[in-house]
Amino acid sequence: MNRLWALIKRYYHRLGSPQYFYDISTRFLPWLVAVSVLLCGFGLIQALLFAPQDYQQGQTFRIIYIHVPAASLALSAYLMMALSAAIGLIWKMKMAEIIAKVCAPIGASFTFIALVTGAIWGKPTWGTWWIWDARLTSMLILFFLYLGIMSLHAAIQNTQTAAKSTAILALVGVVNLPIIKYSVEWWNTLHQPATFKFMQKPAMPADMWMPLLIMMLGFYCLFVVLVILRARCEIIDRERRSRWVKELILATKQD
Amino acid sequence: MRDDAVLFSALSFQVEAGSITQIMGANGSGKTSLLRILTGIMPAESGRVLWFGQTIGKQRVEYGAALTFIGHLPGIKSQLTPLENLAWLAPEASVEACNLALRELGLSGFEDSPCYRLSAGQKRRVALARLYVQQRPLWILDEPFTSLDKNGVSKIEALLCAHTQAGGMVILTTHHEFALDSACVREVMLGTALC
């Protein structure tokens, strides 16, 4: 038991060190990029060319292969941001603060993609570019939450204060997420007869959801790649006065 | 640290009862930041502040009850009168004591006018009046003599001496030259930033 505890403590300190993260991510990044490109590429080909048409929505439903992974990531990114923010706040781990900071713009971008693809999905069905249904509206509010966090971060100059304040905001947002989701869904039932929920995924045979699964995995890998890339930039920026960064810069300059 | 610049490091000193500690240094050397760290408002990047052997973070309530901090801002509400402000800041003080303190600092006749009618120097004197009526052991004062005339300055100097003679502690920053017996004033010098 003591050995396990010592092991956990050792990894806790190592993981919390930005330099360690930078070093191991340098090694793993090319593999991760390759994996995500492969998955996304394969998934897209399957989605666009080989998956059968939906009998009701025709070709347009193919947009779900981007919309659903993006929407799922939008939420997961927020949860991850809130979790790292909490860790950074409670245990004052620098790496956690960095991860929390970089998740915000990436999550916001995925939310935006989800919104746009959702709108594109709606156009042929409803004839309008935007529809106030429960899912899109919840996505929009999530987008606003992201914007709030990013604006707060940008407005505070001091790095520590910015990290702590946005951590509190992220936690407040996370507590509110179920409340917002519930009230928006309820609001939607008040105003729309629930006869046709066009955002529902159609009941899918295997050759329809296989590409979806692949795309989901691919998107999640892509998310990890993006987080690592941004985190590396953030690490270099924050640690620019430390010796290892200066040596790194000198080494790359000589190449 | 301020904006990633190290203001001071490896600073360590002890404050004894009955002493006045003056933090000295050039402008921008971090005097105000040090005071704010000592009060607990600002967390130090590394290091600890100990009060009777325990970090102040662990005894926030006790430390708060033992400390009077007067910073750059007066810390009084301008819609309230000096008496009302003192009643809020020092609820245990009697009205007579407050009146006496205000008179001592030359504010008699202004006790009942709202503080927005007072000048900057007068507002500072209202803030400092708190030191007369509230007898907490540790005083941390950031430039207490600004906006004071000669009379006010000597009054406050006398107050500081009386406080330390009764066993209290004062930590302050000031550009003003002390007219006090320099034996009871101890200086802590903040140098330029080390890197």
Add this chain to the structure above:
Amino acid sequence: MLNPHPLPSEGKAFVRLLMRDLVAAFRHRSDWMNPLFFLLMVVSLFPLGISPEPQILAKVAPGVLWIAALLSTLLAVDALFLQDYEDGTLEQLVLSPSSLYLMVLAKVVTHWLVTGLPVALLAPLLGIMLNLSGDGLWVLTLTLLIGTPTLTLITAIGAALTVGIRRGGLLVSLIALPLYIPVLILGTAAVVAAVDGFAYQAHLSLLGAMLALALVLAPFAVAASLRISLSN
């Protein structure tokens, strides 16, 4: 004579802060009267901008009134913490031995008494201007009475996070508005239900539940945010 004086009881400290802020607020009337005038004018803009037809007005009235109340809450946000930050009393409050949770609660209560409560009381008048029916007027006032404290608590979180930022007022809106949305949805739904003759008690209880949740959790977030914002 030099002992730290016995710690004041928390309840007394709460009441004293409440009284101090109420007295200060009443002496600085524009802080709370301006948002009310704003509310009146904004509500008048809607018939001018949309249509004066009674049926249309009655249909949009619940939403318009709630949104106007929401916006005027945001307008009054500076009176929560910014003024105290600027005159130095906020750092005195954070340094004082009293529990910051209770001090924050006292500030929120005063702020609500001075900005939220008048909005709720003014609601019937505004409702009449927008042709809201009798039942609707009564429920509107009720929902605002229960909802505006929640709004104030949410605004306090935003205000505490941005108190040290210059021109942070707009940022408070960005932070607070998404969090207002559940309260807005429930409030307007209750009024619409009342106007259409349906039951609205469930909506009111849900609003009450939100208020209870906010009352318990928000002051923690506000106190933590204040300490962080002041730590520069």
